[in-house]
Amino acid sequence: MVTQLEITDERKEKAEEEIRDKRKRVDYNTLEYPIEVIVQKYLYGKDEDENEFFIPDYQREMAWDEDRQSKFIESVVLGLPIPYIFVADISESENLARLEIIDGTQRIRTLTRFINNELRLKNLEKLKTLNGFTFEDLPPQRQRRFNRTTIRMIQLTEEADEEVRRDLFERINSGSVELNEMEKRRGSKPGKFLDLIEELSINKKFQDLCSFTKPEIDKRDPQEFVLRFFAFLNNYKNYSGRKVHEFLDDYLERENKSSSLSIDTMKNEFYLMLEFVEKHFPNALHIYRKIKNCYEPTTRIKFESISVGIALALRENPNLVPKSTSFLDSQAFKDCTQSDASSSQNKVNKRIHYVRDQLLGN
Incomplete structure (x- = not known):
């Protein structure tokens, strides 16, 4: 049987001291980017490892299957709320000013595959007519609306060190069945x-x-x-x-x-x-x-x-x-x-x- 320790004023004071000691200040900004810009920032310079949005080595490879990717694209087209993407400002050099993707790599990769006509939609339940479509099969006006759809991001400032970024990654994913x-x-x-x-x-x-x-x-x-x-x-x-x-x-x-x-x-x-x-x-x-x-x-x-x-x-x-x-x-x-x-x-x-x-x- 576990004995419940008494919550005394002394313990409360120690708890507050521990919180202050362990808490890290994490400054952040909230941004919105059109999908077209997100994909461009992810792809441009990727082969040279100089892309502005980059995937760090502690992140996994593409894990979503095409059913999951298709369902995500369907959500975007329907205008459903999309979870925030988390990035961090990495001050490797003044010239690059890159953003490390902490959480959202599967979403960004899926958007990239779709816009590049590498993903053919399948098993959609709401927009069944779109099954079999690639991006180029959409009417031009729908392509433009898709490209300018914005996705919100939480951007940690350059004050967030690697320990903070990795800790955030772990906490975001600690309850996920996918990891x-x-x-x-x-x-x-x-x-x-x-x-x-x-x-x-x-x-x-x-x-x-x-x-x-x-x-x-x-x-x-x-x-x-x-x-x-x-x-x-x-x-x-x-x-x-x-x-x-x-x-x-x-x-x-x-x-x-x-x-x-x-x-x-x-x-x-x-x-x-x-x-x-x-x-x-x-x-x-x-x-x-x-x-x-x-x-x-x-x-x-x-x-x-x-x-x-x-x-x-x-x-x-x-x-x-x-x-x-x-x-x-x-x-x-x-x-x-x-x-x-x-x-x-x-x-x-x-x-x-x-x-x-x-x-x-x-």
């Missing part, structure tokens, strides 16, 4: 360890073995798999059975700040694990499901069990050559790595140790 945990980590927990995760996640051998689909890559599944590998490899004994995403968040944040982080050592262990899988697990059939003529990624539980088990075994015997990998077909292994398997501390330890011990012949 998964790894996408939010990219926006709110930058650092040298996250940079390493990004680098390893695009390793061709890793992506080939996992057979990630494009939607999975766009959702940053490869990055989460890499994070899980290191978090459980180096810290599984401290996993308490709490929510996995909290465990991963804490590990990522700690390693980002670590002064003893060895990038080369971590890369080496990851690459050795991949080479071991490639050499001793033909076609990776034991790790990755084969359905018809294609491979699909395994569950996260199975991935971390096998990859971490292999890495732990290689720590004990770098020249390990397993006598057999048939244990991966055993009922015992299937039971502890099925998709609904428990993530209690004992279960996590058991399945990781199972792979390690079987490989070492223990």
Whole structure:
């Protein structure tokens, strides 16, 4: 039972002091731009990375499918209220005076695709006659009205530093069903360890073995798999059975700040694990499901069990050559790595140790 602490005058004073101490002053302006201008500011200089409206590296790739994009365009045409776009004035140089898009990249990309005739409207429910239309199919007068439709923006001034911008990004998206945990980590927990995760996640051998689909890559599944590998490899004994995403968040944040982080050592262990899988697990059939003529990624539980088990075994015997990998077909292994398997501390330890011990012949 949680004991309710008494709200005393002293606690109220301390609370007010904490608010003053932690609060950051964020100056902002409210602006309105026509859609035509927004798209122009996003596209002009984009190839040279000098566009006035630019997408920072912590933002995700295009995530809306064409149904969602079409519905957004339909909302604009109908004149429905559009959420504010958040941008921040970045004083990289007096000549560029660029605006970083904190929230609104999906909307701006959708507007750009539509105006460039790259989006053909589909599955509209209100304006059904427009299904199949591109921008150029609209009557000229409607094109002009669409182009001059204005969208409001909140522009943070140049006083808002990177920490403020990333914090705003996290808070805007913390309740969104569209951003998964790894996408939010990219926006709110930058650092040298996250940079390493990004680098390893695009390793061709890793992506080939996992057979990630494009939607999975766009959702940053490869990055989460890499994070899980290191978090459980180096810290599984401290996993308490709490929510996995909290465990991963804490590990990522700690390693980002670590002064003893060895990038080369971590890369080496990851690459050795991949080479071991490639050499001793033909076609990776034991790790990755084969359905018809294609491979699909395994569950996260199975991935971390096998990859971490292999890495732990290689720590004990770098020249390990397993006598057999048939244990991966055993009922015992299937039971502890099925998709609904428990993530209690004992279960996590058991399945990781199972792979390690079987490989070492223990």
